[in-house]
Amino acid sequence: MDIGSILAEIKRGTAEIIDFERIESLIKNFYEKGEKFFIKAGFDPTAPDLHLGHTVVLNKMALLQKHGAIVQFLIGDFTAQIGDPTGKSATRKKLDADTVAKNAQTYKNQVFKILDPEKTEVMFNSKWLNELGAAGIVELTSTFAVARMLERDDFEKRYKAGSSISISEFLYPLLQGYDSVAMKCDIEMGGTDQKFNLLMGRTLQRIYGVGKEQAVVMMPLLEGLDGVNKMSKSLNNYIGVEDSANDMFAKTLSISDELMWRWYELLSVKSLIEINELKDGVKDGKIHPKAVKEALALEITERYHGKEAALSAKAEFDKIHSAGGLPDEMSEYELGAPVWIVAALSHCELSASNSQARRDIKANSVSINQEKITDEQLYLEAGEYVLQVGKRKFAKLKVK
Structure with a gap:
């Protein structure tokens, strides 16, 4: 197995990696000694649906599962009742327990369209955070100074603007970091907007004497259909994991040629060599950009709906847009x-x-x-x- 090629694929599309040497060591130990390692990614079940922007992190975890990783898919049912303050200009409303449970089940149903269930442990942080108790939480808060917490960009802005910041919001990054202590993970993954919280895990693993400090892999935020803003349901520039095959195929074809390469890098399972060959083919005029985009649309649609549905979606699209026909179902x-x-x-x-x-x-x-x-x-x-x-x-x- 070419470790260099594996590491290049791991680096592919990442925004920042902290302690890449540790990741390299974990991969080598798997192939030389058969030792598996643990990757954590946390999802607060604040919304019931995943879109392709969420899958950027999931795709990278699925890649690492092929090279020795056990994914610890963490559903933050405890922390969701606080609400992640990242990027928020106001205190978030708490979710009730029934909503959290319902959304958590929806997430579980969707992530296994990407992750290997045999190499995934679904975990809930209420298991250890409920057990932490008042004394444990007081001890946890003593590990980090308020001044350091206010260095976080969104807290700093809200503090200077005189906006409310609840004590529970200060607890959020501490609790997320404590998850890494309880889970003893080797790598934590998340978006670039989560850097402060991800580094908290490294800090607390060291303070609590876990015996390791997690590496951190940060993925960029995927641009949506408009090619400008991050993919978001509120901006209606998204493709949902549970969108119909016809919608998924058609929406993918609607993106710009420039954005297409970005999506190839972050969403496709094609190797970097294969993608560069496609780029060269388009540049030389040997391959039409539309054909490359259709291949991407087919790949994405097949991943979530199967090959037959993807080909049917393509036929339906061609019927409507190329032949001037009407869809079979309306x-x-x-x-x-x-x-x-x-x-x-x-x-x-x-x-x-x-x-x-x-x-x-x-x-x-x-x-x-x-x-x-x-x-x-x-x-x-x-x-x-x-x-x-x-x-x-x-x-x-x-x-x-």
Whole structure:
């Protein structure tokens, strides 16, 4: 086994690695001595759905599972009731226990689309944090000074702005660091926005005499469909892990050629050599960028839905966009005549609101029976219509 190639793949796409020498030693020990090692990644179950941005870290863990890692997938059911203050300008609301439990189960169902369940331990930090008790928490707080805590960028900004910072929020990074003590992990992974919390694990492992200090691997935040902002459900620039195969394929094809290479680096299982060959082919004009993007869309869709569904999604996309056809399946709605087109678009969930429907019409994005319309005062009489907004949104409307 070429250790150098493995280490190059581990480095691929990372934003920062602290103590890479330790990771190199762990990989070598696995291949020379058969010793396995533990990787921690924590997810607070504050939302029930994962998107491709979340999978950047999961993909790297799945790679390491092939080279000796046991993933400790930590669901922060205890810390979720505090709420991670990272990047927040205000104190977060606490989640109730039932919501945490429900969201945790949803996460478990989704992560095994990426991680090997045979090499994954799902853990809940309530197990040891509940046992820590008042005395243990007081001892934990004595390990870190308030001045150091206020060096954290988001706390510093809120303090200077006179915004509220609760004592429980100071506890959050300490509790996340204590997770690393309890789990005795060798590596912790997270996004670049988690650096302060990730380093806390190294500090506390040393203070509590665990006998090791975890290496830290930080992954960049994946840009969303717009190619500018990080992937986020609130910005509606995301692809959800549980999106339909048709949506997943079509959305991937909508990204720019420039963003495509970024996604290849962070989301594809193709090797760096294979990706560079594709880049050279596009640069030399031997391969069309669209073909490369289609290959990426197929790979991502197949990962979450299987090969047959991915090929079907491609065929559906080609039918609609290349041949000018209509999708085989569309949501169906009924309304009484006459129907104002703006209200129809909103009712059929093609536009988020009447205001958005007006904007869609003005942008020349709306079609009825595959013919563009520009009149926002149009009323539909009795009949059956196929409404379309943009390239991907379709609905059948029966007006009685």
